[in-house]
Amino acid sequence: MAIIGKDRADITEEDVEFLRANYTSAGGLIPNAYSGGAFFTPTHVARFIVEALRGLSGGSFAEGARFLEPSCGSGVFLEHLPEDGEVTALELDETSAKVASLLYPAANVILGDAFLHDRRDYYEYVIGNPPYGVPIDIAADELPDGFATLTTAKGRAKGKSESAFIELAIKATKPGGYIAFVLPKGIGYNSQAAKVRDLIRETCWHVASVELPGTTFAHVGTTISTDIHILRKVTPNARKVYVKYGQRGNGRFPVDIVEQMDESAADTVWYEGQPPVFHVAITDIGYDKDGKSTDKYGDGLTQLDEILEAFTDTLVRENCDPIAPVNGASHALNVKVPPHEDWRVKAGLYAYWNVLTLGRGEEINGESSFDFDWQDLIVTQYNEGRR
Template identity: 25%
Template sequence: MSYGIYTQEGIKKGLIHITDDESVITYIHHNMTRNYKNPEEKVQAEIFCKLILWYKYPVEKIGLYVPVTDGSTKKQADIFVYNDSNHTSPLVVIECKKEDVSEQEFAQATNQAFSYAHFTAGTIKYVWTTSGIKNAYFKFDKESSVRETVSDIPQHGIKKLSSYKYAYNGGTTASGQQLFPLAKVTESELTNIFKQAHQALWGGGELNPSEAFDELDKLIFCKIFDEKKDRDVGEPYDFQVIPVEPENNTEEAKAKAEAETNKRLLKRLTALYEEGRQIGERKNDPEIFKDNIKLNAAKARTVVSYLEGVDLLSTDLDSKGRAFETFMGSFFRGDFGQYFTPRNIVSFIVDSLPITNQSRVLDTSCGSGGFLLHALDKVRKAATQKYPNYKADIKQYQRWWPYWHDFAENNLFGIEINEQIARTAKMNMIIHDDGHTNVVASDGLVSPEVLQEKTGNLGFRKNSFEFIITNPPFGSVIKQTEKAYLHQYSLATKDVDWLNSASKAADRPSQSSEVLFIEQAEKYLADGGYLAIVLPDGILTNSSMQYVRDYISDTFRVVAVVSLPQTAFMATGAGVKSSVLFLKKYSKKEKEKRQVLRTSIQSSLLSESDNGIELFSLIAKKKKEIAKYNKLIKIAEANTPEEVQKRKDERQSMIDEFDEQIKNIKELLSESYEEQYKTSLIDYPVFMAIAEDIGFDATGKETGNNELLIVSEKLSKFIEAIENGNDSFFL
C-alpha cells in the first residue's frame, strides 16, 4: 500500500482506518466513511491527518464536509478548522482537489473556498487550497477584493506566522511556529509534480510545450542548486514563495505586496541560476544552459509552488530518476517523436559489462542519458559496497565520494545531436547527483577531432574509451550530398568486388546511421574495448549487408548476440526487430592481419582453384560469344528486321546461360572463401541468447518476468572469462 506520510501515521494513531482493498476510509472521530478510490479523498485524508499531526489541531476542532449555504445553494466545504470544539468559530477553510488538477481547476477551487468563507460566520481568517502537490494559502478579509497570500496557516496556538515556510532541517521561529523541512516524495508524486508544473507553464498558450520544458529544466536546476547550498538549521531556502507583507490594509498596498512577492522570487531564482551557471563554466561546462530564465515572475511562481517543499537531493535516486524519465519520455514522444531505450534493456547491457570507476564510458547517441546514468549507478553501488559505512565514518566517506564522483565528472561521456535533449540529459544526470559535465550537443558522427574543436572538450579522444554503450537511431539515412563527413567512413564506400574484376571502389550515395555508428565506435574505442550496441536484425541477416558483417568480423571479436523480442520497442513507438551486439575491438595489427588474410584467400581462390580458373574461362568465352553474335547481328541488318531480332534473341539467350553459370561459380567461390577464412582464423566461442520475455509487453505493461536478468548473469561471467583469457568454459 502506498500512502502519504501523514496518512500512514494517521492510521497508526487511530485517526483513520482504510480497508485492505483501499476502497473505503473511515474518519474515526467523525464516524464518517468515504470512498477512498476517489483521488480527492486521498488528498483530503492526508490533509486531515497533517492538521492533527503537524499543525497540532485537536481532532475535535476539525470539521469534515461542512454544510455551507452559498446564496440559495447548499454545498459542502471539504474541511473547516475551528477555534473551538463546538464548531461555532471557524478559523480556516480548506478546499482539496486531486493531484492532477489543472491550474484553471485549482483557481476555481480557490474561488470556491473563498465563496465558502464569505457565506460563513465572520471569524474565518485563512483559506487554504491544496492538491497535495500544490498549496496556496491566503488571509481572508471579507471586505477586500485582493487576496493576500501568506506562507502557511498557523499551527494551533500560534499567533504570528513566519514569512517563509521551508527552512533547512525545519527549526522553530521566535513565536514558536515549527518550520517545514523539505520532504522526500514518492515516484508517482514527483512524476505528477513535473507533469503539472510543465502543464501549468504552457497550458495558457504563452509558451509552447518545448519552451515550457526548457524553462522547467532551468528551475529544477535552480531548485537542486539551492538545496546544495550550505545553511544553518532554520535558515530559509531561496526556492520558495515568501509573501511580502502589505504596508497597510488597503487594496493598493495588498496588490503591490503581491507583485513584490513575485518580483523578489524571480530575483532569487535568477541569482541561483547565475551562480549555478558560473560554477558550471568554471568546470568547463558552459553549455548546461546557454539562455537566461525567460519566465515572467508569475509563471516562475507557479513552478515554485509545485517544487518548493520537495527534497530533490534526498528523494530516492531511483524514484526521482524514474519520475523525471517518465515525464520526460512522455513529453519527448509527443513533441519530438524521440524514443528512448527501455530501462530493462539499458540495465541488461550495463550490468553485463565489467564497468568500474576507472573505465572511460561513452554513448555516441545518448538521448536522455539512460546508459550513462545506469553506468553511474553501477559505480556508485560498487562504491557503497566497498565503503558501506560512508554515512557514519568520515574516513570511509572521503574514499566513497571520489570513488564514484571522479568517475561521474571525468569518465562519463555522451553525445546527443538534439541540443534540447542534450540539455535534458545533463539535467537528468544532475537529478541523479551529477555526471553531466561531459555530455555535449553535437552530431555523433562527426570525427573526434571535429567534435573536440566544436565543443572544446578534449576528452573525446580517439582510441581512449574502454566501453561504448549505445542505441543509435534506426532508419536515418545519411546522404553524401548532405554530410561532408560521409566520405571518411569506409562503410560509406563500395569496395571492389573480388569476384568482379570490372568493379571499382565508389562512394555509396547514402548510408544508414546505425551502420555508421558501428564504425564511429571503432574510432573512439581503445584496443580491447567493448562496444554494446542495439541494432536492427537486418544488419545481421540481410545478404545485402554482408559487407557490414565483414567489416565487423575484421574489426571486432563478436562476443555476444542477444536477440530481443519484436515487442521490445513497441511501447516507445518503434517496432523494428532488434538484437544487442557485444563486440570487442581488435588491435590495428590484428585487423590488418585479418584483412590481409581475407585478400590473400580471395586471390588464391581466383588464381589457383578449379572454380576460379573456370570463372575466368567462362568470362572469356562469354566475351568471345558476344563478339560472334554482334557480327551476326551486323550481317542480319542487311536482311529483314525479323532476322535481326532473331539474332538478338539468340545473343540474349546465350548471355543468360553464361550469367547463370557464372553466378553458380561465384556462389561456390564465396562458399569456399567463407569456409577457408573461418578455418584460417583462431576459432572462438560466441555467446548467443534469445530473450522472449524482457519484463514488459508491447504496451509497456510489466509481465513479472525478465529473462534478460538470467542472460546478463551468464553473459557477464562469459565476458569475465574472456578478460581472464579463459573463454572456453562454455564449450
C-alpha cells in the same frame, strides 16, 4: 518544455525529477517516443547492457573507465554508468541534450553531430541504441576521417545511420575495448549492411548477441525486431585464423565442425582469442504488447536479469553443442534459434546456444579454442607491450 525553457539556475530538483520520470528523449512525453528513427530504450535493457559489460570486465569497471554514448537522447544508458567513470555523451537534438545534462551533470554531454566527434582509439566502452534507418548526409570534408559505411559523391558522405554508428563506435573504441549496441535485426543479413558486417569481422571479436522480443519497443508503437550485439575491438597483436565449416554424423542434428585452413580454402576468418559466440533469444521482456507486466513472481526481474550470470562466468553454456553460423554466413550476427532449441521458445523460455568459431577445443596457434582467458591474455600482452 516549460522546464527546458528555464535558465539553468531556475531549474529546481522537482523539475529534474519530473524530467527523469517523463521525458522520452524524442522531444515529447510517453507514449510519443518515436522521432526520426530514435526509440526510447527501456531502462532495464540499458541496465542489462551495462551490467553485462561489468561482468565481462571481471565484475567491476576500472576507476576512471572511459565511456561513450554517441546518441544519448535523454541519457537512459548514463543512468547506470559508474559515478567515477569518464562519461562522454553525444546528442544532436538540443532539447534532449539539455535534459541529459540536467539529469546526469557528471557526464560530459556534447550537443552536436556524433560523426564530427574525432576521438579515436580512446574509450574502453561504447554503448547505446543508435537511430535506425535514418539517412546520414554530411559534408565529407567535415568528417575527421573516412567512413567505409558512407558513400561520398559531390562532396557529401551518405549512408544508413545504424551502419555508420557501428563504424563510429569501432573508430572510437580503444583496442581491447567493448562495444554494446541495440541494433535492428537486419544488420545480420541485409545486403545494405554487408559493408559493416565485413568491417566488424575485420576489426572485432564477436562476444555475444541477444535477440529481444517484438514487445521490447511496443510501448512506443512499434514491433521492430532488434538484437543486442556485444563486440570487442581486436588488438593489433592478434593474428587471423582462417577456417572452414563442415559436418559429421547423420540424422536430424549432425555435429558441426570447424577446421583451420589456408586463406584460399577457408569459409571465413576469425582472430586468435575468439570464443564461441554466446547467443540468447529472449521471449519475455517484462511486459506484453499492451504494456502490462508479465512479472509472475513479483520480484521485478526479467529474462535479461536471469542471463546476466553468464557474463560473469563463461559464455559457453555447460554441455552446449556449438553450431556453425546460420546458412553458411561468414559471421555470427544472425541470431536465429537452432532447431534443437525451438522448444524453449515455444514454452515461453529463453533459448541460448553458442555459434562455433574456431572449433571444439582444437589447438589454434598453441592455444585451445575453448580457452576463455586467451582473449584477455592477448589484450594484456598488447597493453604491456605499449608501456
